[in-house]
Amino acid sequence: MNRQLFAYITHQNGVANDSAFELAAAAKKISADTSVTAIVTGKGEGLTKVCEQASSAFAKVWKIEDDAFAYPNAELIRALILKILPEKSVILLAHDTFGMDLGPGLSIKLNASFISDVVNIEGTDGDALKTVRQEYSGQVSTHISCDIADGAVINIRPGAFKPEEASIGGKIEDKSSEAAGIAAKRKYVKTIEAEVGDVDITKSEVLVSIGRGIEDEDNIEIAQELADAIGADVSCSRPIVDAKWLEKSRQVGTSGQTVKPKVYIALGISGSFQHLGGIKGSPFMVAVNKNANAPIFQVADIGITDDLLDFVPVLTEKIEKL
Amino acid sequence: MEILVCVKRAPDTLENEITVNKDGTNIEQEDLVYSVNEWDNYAVEEAIQIRDKVGGSVTVVTVGDEDAEEVLRREMAMGADNGILISDKAFENSDGKGIASILKAEIEKGKYDLILTGAQADDGAGQIGGMLAAMLDLPYASLVNKIDSEDGKLTIGREIEGGAQEINEIELPCVLSIQTGINEPRYVGIRGIRKVASIEIPVRTASDLGLDTNAVGDAGAKVKKLDYFIPETGDGAEMLTGSQEEIADKLIELLKAKGGMK
Numbered sequence: 247m248n249r250q251l252f253a254y255i256t257h258q259n260g261v262a263n264d265s266a267f268e269l270a271a272a273a274k275k276i277s278a279d280t281s282v283t284a285i286v287t288g289k290g291e292g293l294t295k296v297c298e299q300a301s302s303a304f305a306k307v308w309k310i311e312d313d314a315f316a317y318p319n320a321e322l323i324r325a326l327i328l329k330i331l332p333e334k335s336v337i338l339l340a341h342d343t344f345g346m347d348l349g350p351g352l353s354i355k356l357n358a359s360f361i362s363d364v365v366n367i368e369g370t371d372g373d374a375l376k377t378v379r380q381e382y383s384g385q386v387s388t389h390i391s392c393d394i395a396d397g398a399v400i401n402i403r404p405g406a407f408k409p410e411e412a413s414i415g416g417k418i419e420d421k422s423s424e425a426a427g428i429a430a431k432r433k434y435v436k437t438i439e440a441e442v443g444d445v446d447i448t449k450s451e452v453l454v455s456i457g458r459g460i461e462d463e464d465n466i467e468i469a470q471e472l473a474d475a476i477g478a479d480v481s482c483s484r485p486i487v488d489a490k491w492l493e494k495s496r497q498v499g500t501s502g503q504t505v506k507p508k509v510y511i512a513l514g515i516s517g518s519f520q521h522l523g524g525i526k527g528s529p530f531m532v533a534v535n536k537n538a539n540a541p542i543f544q545v546a547d548i549g550i551t552d553d554l555l556d557f558v559p560v561l562t563e564k565i566e567k568l
Numbered sequence: 569m570e571i572l573v574c575v576k577r578a579p580d581t582l583e584n585e586i587t588v589n590k591d592g593t594n595i596e597q598e599d600l601v602y603s604v605n606e607w608d609n610y611a612v613e614e615a616i617q618i619r620d621k622v623g624g625s626v627t628v629v630t631v632g633d634e635d636a637e638e639v640l641r642r643e644m645a646m647g648a649d650n651g652i653l654i655s656d657k658a659f660e661n662s663d664g665k666g667i668a669s670i671l672k673a674e675i676e677k678g679k680y681d682l683i684l685t686g687a688q689a690d691d692g693a694g695q696i697g698g699m700l701a702a703m704l705d706l707p708y709a710s711l712v713n714k715i716d717s718e719d720g721k722l723t724i725g726r727e728i729e730g731g732a733q734e735i736n737e738i739e740l741p742c743v744l745s746i747q748t749g750i751n752e753p754r755y756v757g758i759r760g761i762r763k764v765a766s767i768e769i770p771v772r773t774a775s776d777l778g779l780d781t782n783a784v785g786d787a788g789a790k791v792k793k794l795d796y797f798i799p800e801t802g803d804g805a806e807m808l809t810g811s812q813e814e815i816a817d818k819l820i821e822l823l824k825a826k827g828g829m830k
């Protein structure tokens with residue numbers, strides 16, 4: 247079959263994101279013997295380095311350098327991809343805040359199918375691609391069959407595919423001339439970095455982290471008392487910040503802070519991939535959740551099925567008496 | 569400003585533990601409580617706040633069965649001016665592209681300056697907003713967590729990785745998908761819902777919208793859900809058992825051993 251495979255590579259400061267190599271691994275699962283082309287856009291010195299890194303995992307690298315792509319504005323990148331992508335191609339994107347911005351609209355313009363946030367690829371049967379997705383923050387999974395005869399845009403969940411050691415030595419081709427005349431009705435202005443809060447949870451060795459299971463702002467005290475007793479800091483999942491119960495700087499996750507504690511105690515947190523994506527360095531993880539099937543129990547070391555509002559005060563009291 | 573907000577009726581994950589039904593064809597429906605998709609409340613709140621500042625109207629629209637009317641009423645109780653229910657047997661099992669093309673057909677019947685969706689749904693794929701924008705040929709931004717409106721143009725913030733915010737200028741009309749946390753959605757009580765109980769909500773069918781029923785619903789879907797399942801969990805956590813006291817004692821020993829206590 248003559249299906250061409252592509253991957254759009256994102257990068258920062260001259261380094262390809264990990265997702266680049268994960269996309270290469272995912273592409274292999276669609277077709278092991280099709281060579282895959284990486285598309286790398288940007289501006290400036292680092293770009294060549296990124297292309298070289300990509301060439302270790304991809305047979306071909308299309309390098310497109312232009313002022314317009316100094317920052318990856320999804321609306322501009324879409325226009326570019328529409329111009330350069332052969333008909334009926336399959337293109338893989340990382341399901342991060344850029345891929346979420348680009349993927350759905352790109353699929354419409356390509357008249358291709360779209361599959362979002364894929365966690366596994368089981369293979370193809372003719373034009374039917376079988377993938378796995380999750381719903382409800384990972385509480386259940388689904389098999390998805392997708393007709394890719396007219397092409398597809400496939401968003402791959404960061405961290406779901408293991409990159410392989412590779413040294414393909416792919417060929418880098420400069421396609422910068424394709425950038426001419428690309429325009430969009432949305433303009434990137436600037437990036438505002440995250441605010442620094444009162445406590446820097448990225449440096450904490452022990453974190454007591456609360457999620458929606460804390461149920462009420464007043465209950466945060468329960469977690470704070472445990473944290474005080476063991477010498478930990480309090481962090482949280484996103485809904486706690488959305489509710490304005492804690493500062494944004496306390497949020498663990500892809501859109502919050504990346505933490506590297508030795509011990510992570512998750513209280514009433516379901517274990518969504520965006521939350522887990524902010525926990526690095528394989529800490530010893532304890533999860534307290536009243537739902538025995540909560541996805542967090544798949545990744546925690548120690549699980550306790552209980553109402554945290556009952557259990558945690560018992561625990562704290564015992565520790566205080568030690 | 570004429571604002572349209574797309575809203576979806578979805579299982580409420582706060583009220584339910586989601587499990588798979590016996591034959592794996594769906595999630596377990598027994599005792600399932602539905603509500604408005606969490607993200608959509610933020611979108612409607614934002615629309616109401618913009619309208620209250622610059623004038624205009626807010627319309628909420630949903631594609632669903634007759635039960636979906638309740639989410640429209642809820643959002644109207646929040647302050648949306650109009651509701652539209654798009655409902656037809658032919659729409660069942662639509663994929664994302666199907667839902668987006670149904671919404672597109674309705675949107676083209678009106679004249680909207682701003683179209684908002686939620687960034688994603690718990691049972692969705694974060695796709696409708698972006699698809700809709702592309703179909704309508706309008707500029708799009710996802711994961712929006714701030715909107716400032718000036719004449720003919722918006723300055724918006726997008727939530728990106730690491731707690732950072734990406735500021736963009738975007739021309740009107742446009743489509744934005746709204747991220748949670750952009751505002752604090754107002755509370756809706758029973759009395760609020762009662763107040764809007766008698767407002768007429770128009771229902772649109774495939775033929776009202778001039779839609780080819782082969783292009784939507786099951787017939788038009790290129791992306792199909794085959795089944796639901798609970799994944800193999802690998803090793804998983806070691807679950808502590810016993811009384812609360814016993815579990816606490818075991819946990820204290822573990823925390824001591826792992827450096828979790830100072």
Ligand SMILES: Cc1cc2nc3c(=O)[nH]c(=O)nc-3n(C[C@H](O)[C@H](O)[C@H](O)COP(=O)(O)OP(=O)(O)OC[C@H]3O[C@@H](n4cnc5c(N)ncnc54)[C@H](O)[C@@H]3O)c2cc1C
Nearest residue numbers: 457458459483484499500501502514515516521536537554
């Ligand atoms: C682009 C994007 C970025 C995101 N970034 C982040 C991020 O950086 N960080 C983040 O955390 N999320 C992020 N999210 C949100 C994420 O998808 C989840 O919605 C969120 O992590 C869920 O938080 P939670 O686990 O606290 O809540 P829920 O998923 O609602 O889970 C609450 C849990 O508490 C349990 N529970 C309830 N009551 C009790 C009780 N009394 N005792 C014990 N257990 C109880 C429930 O069983 C449930 O498992 C992001 C989402 C998007 C779309």
Ligand SMILES: Nc1ncnc2c1ncn2[C@@H]1O[C@H](COP(=O)(O)O)[C@@H](O)[C@H]1O
Nearest residue numbers: 574631685686688689692693694695696
């Ligand atoms: N059936 C529907 N009717 C109206 N709007 C919808 C529908 N499904 C999804 N949406 C909108 O699209 C957003 C993203 O949903 P999804 O792409 O399904 O994750 C939701 O927050 C809604 O704003």
